[in-house]
Amino acid sequence: VSLDAVKPQEEGDILERCRGFMSDPVSDIKELQGRKDEMRTRMEMLIMQTQAEFCKALEEVDGGTFKVDRWARKEGGGGVSCVMQDGKVFEKAGVNVSVVFGNLTEEAAKQMRSRGKVLKGKDGKLPFCAMGVSSVIHPKNPHIPTVHFNYRYFEIEEEDGSKLWWFGGGTDLTPVYVNEEDAFHFHNTLKEACDKHHSQYYKDFKKWCDKYFYIRHRGETRGIGGIFFDDLDSPNQEEAFNFVKSCTRTVVPCYLPIVYKHLNDSFTDEEKNWQQIRRGRYVEFNLVYDRGVKFGLATPGSRIESILMSLPLTGRWEYMHEPTKGSREAEMLKVLRDPKEWV
Amino acid sequence: VSLDAVKPQEEGDILERCRGFMSDPVSDIKELQGRKDEMRTRMEMLIMQTQAEFCKALEEVDGGTFKVDRWARKEGGGGVSCVMQDGKVFEKAGVNVSVVFGNLTEEAAKQMRSRGKVLKGKDGKLPFCAMGVSSVIHPKNPHIPTVHFNYRYFEIEEEDGSKLWWFGGGTDLTPVYVNEEDAFHFHNTLKEACDKHHSQYYKDFKKWCDKYFYIRHRGETRGIGGIFFDDLDSPNQEEAFNFVKSCTRTVVPCYLPIVYKHLNDSFTDEEKNWQQIRRGRYVEFNLVYDRGVKFGLATPGSRIESILMSLPLTGRWEYMHEPTKGSREAEMLKVLRDPKEWV
Numbered sequence: 001v002s003l004d005a006v007k008p009q010e011e012g013d014i015l016e017r018c019r020g021f022m023s024d025p026v027s028d029i030k031e032l033q034g035r036k037d038e039m040r041t042r043m044e045m046l047i048m049q050t051q052a053e054f055c056k057a058l059e060e061v062d063g064g065t066f067k068v069d070r071w072a073r074k075e076g077g078g079g080v081s082c083v084m085q086d087g088k089v090f091e092k093a094g095v096n097v098s099v100v101f102g103n104l105t106e107e108a109a110k111q112m113r114s115r116g117k118v119l120k121g122k123d124g125k126l127p128f129c130a131m132g133v134s135s136v137i138h139p140k141n142p143h144i145p146t147v148h149f150n151y152r153y154f155e156i157e158e159e160d161g162s163k164l165w166w167f168g169g170g171t172d173l174t175p176v177y178v179n180e181e182d183a184f185h186f187h188n189t190l191k192e193a194c195d196k197h198h199s200q201y202y203k204d205f206k207k208w209c210d211k212y213f214y215i216r217h218r219g220e221t222r223g224i225g226g227i228f229f230d231d232l233d234s235p236n237q238e239e240a241f242n243f244v245k246s247c248t249r250t251v252v253p254c255y256l257p258i259v260y261k262h263l264n265d266s267f268t269d270e271e272k273n274w275q276q277i278r279r280g281r282y283v284e285f286n287l288v289y290d291r292g293v294k295f296g297l298a299t300p301g302s303r304i305e306s307i308l309m310s311l312p313l314t315g316r317w318e319y320m321h322e323p324t325k326g327s328r329e330a331e332m333l334k335v336l337r338d339p340k341e342w343v
Numbered sequence: 344v345s346l347d348a349v350k351p352q353e354e355g356d357i358l359e360r361c362r363g364f365m366s367d368p369v370s371d372i373k374e375l376q377g378r379k380d381e382m383r384t385r386m387e388m389l390i391m392q393t394q395a396e397f398c399k400a401l402e403e404v405d406g407g408t409f410k411v412d413r414w415a416r417k418e419g420g421g422g423v424s425c426v427m428q429d430g431k432v433f434e435k436a437g438v439n440v441s442v443v444f445g446n447l448t449e450e451a452a453k454q455m456r457s458r459g460k461v462l463k464g465k466d467g468k469l470p471f472c473a474m475g476v477s478s479v480i481h482p483k484n485p486h487i488p489t490v491h492f493n494y495r496y497f498e499i500e501e502e503d504g505s506k507l508w509w510f511g512g513g514t515d516l517t518p519v520y521v522n523e524e525d526a527f528h529f530h531n532t533l534k535e536a537c538d539k540h541h542s543q544y545y546k547d548f549k550k551w552c553d554k555y556f557y558i559r560h561r562g563e564t565r566g567i568g569g570i571f572f573d574d575l576d577s578p579n580q581e582e583a584f585n586f587v588k589s590c591t592r593t594v595v596p597c598y599l600p601i602v603y604k605h606l607n608d609s610f611t612d613e614e615k616n617w618q619q620i621r622r623g624r625y626v627e628f629n630l631v632y633d634r635g636v637k638f639g640l641a642t643p644g645s646r647i648e649s650i651l652m653s654l655p656l657t658g659r660w661e662y663m664h665e666p667t668k669g670s671r672e673a674e675m676l677k678v679l680r681d682p683k684e685w686v
Contacts (some may be wrong), residue, residue, distance in 0.1 A: 083663075085661065280654070283630070287626070287631050304561065305662060305663050308664055311660040314659050315657070315658060315659075317656060317658075318428065319652055320412075320426075320555060321649060
């Protein structure tokens, strides 16, 4: 089923598909054409396409234009960062693609996987390739939630030449106020995509998401979750890729209907203030716990501005802020302190 | 010399001194009276007094009042948090005292010292006592710098009953714009206090401060420094305490003259914006690198609101922000990228 659904995406010549991207892909187009059936080519094409589709959908609703930065990494690879700041609808919207390669130490390779498998490299070095698309969208209106997604692929070559590979990713929503209808739409869209591939995926990856996006020192989740998975290397590479492809295709239908629905919602100063406090918590999660950010900040040669693109334009920290009992702010906190099933 | 200078502070009866504090001290007053010559009593009195002197000086210039929270820690000890938020002069001013005790694991004890000494506990447990005063003041006016100080004392009891103790602390300034005169005043006041105790202290602790308050992923220091030291256990307990006492007495004279000087400086929206960006960097340092914050967030039973009190009320993250060449913002960045000698 899933193969049929996604086939058209991969049809057509590479050059032609590249014309629709926000910029040239990270790898040379000739090189991509020369290895067009390899997974790293198919994945790079997919993440570039996901970036373009999402950016264009956001530009359409906002009326603004993304600033596109194509950058190179001295140690190998590079990326394409698209940012729209202070738009009509979006306070800060970032959609980043990166494709990096080089050599990992055995220690670093171990840390890249969430379940640490011991890897054996040639003279302790492991050639690797890591690529992904990631995005965080912070709207101005407190009734439009923040969304985040990230889909990634890793390849590591061991001493004996065998290749270890896996996919990871997820999409999650961070509203400022609880809206049951939005939450259902978001989770249900993800569940439908998951169900096409494995009956356990949504259940397992929803739980993983709530666990991952947890601000331990606050005892609350960052948002109302979605799905999150890592180390996916089953049942086989083709099917794992197809699942990731299905996920990337949900990004626009998960989020854009919610944006349009609340586009003209009016809001008060108090609601804006609560949004700013939640943005502060978003910063806390990203700087203190997020594995991607921590890995990025500690990696020499990483592009800091692309990593910290996920931070909101503004955030707020009030001492001892506690919402009034029975308020909509208290309702939001209750959900963050005790994650719900939405579907 | 220093003994003479500070003696009057310790004169007078404990009960009488407590009357001037922001609240009752953390330890029971009767208990303090019963062990009045012990270092942990003298230090608790000193940090409570430092808190009161600093808070009162800030209240005088602002016209506002500190909110005082006295809190207990289930595992032993507690603290007194004083916060003034959205005052006339100060956006957020926090002055916190904490006095905690209990048992440390050998692993945790090792982490508390910046040079990790292996400690031997009874059945792996080490009774400890940790206390300190710490403060971060974020003013509204971008021409008034942010100040931070922290003075602390640790005691750990080893298996054989011997007590290991040390002091740590420092005071540092984070301006939004370079002001040579302010920088000189701040550093010189600290240098004069240091010079009374050891001719190397200022030089060594100034360097340590620049090294500690370094935002590695940005390649810039948090501010223009001051002094920072840890593990101070020489030449003897009395003299180390006297040095810390001299440091705590510089807090008001280091900072308040700078506040009064710029109290009525006018500022533009652009200057306010640059302040907000610098506040964002302050958040990055505190959440990603600060040892105290990391230790606090990872410690069960710690009071999160007192730890994160150091965060500004508001912060800002603009993608790829780079000041115009030759601007006062660029001048500030230059100093943060290449720390200067101010005295």
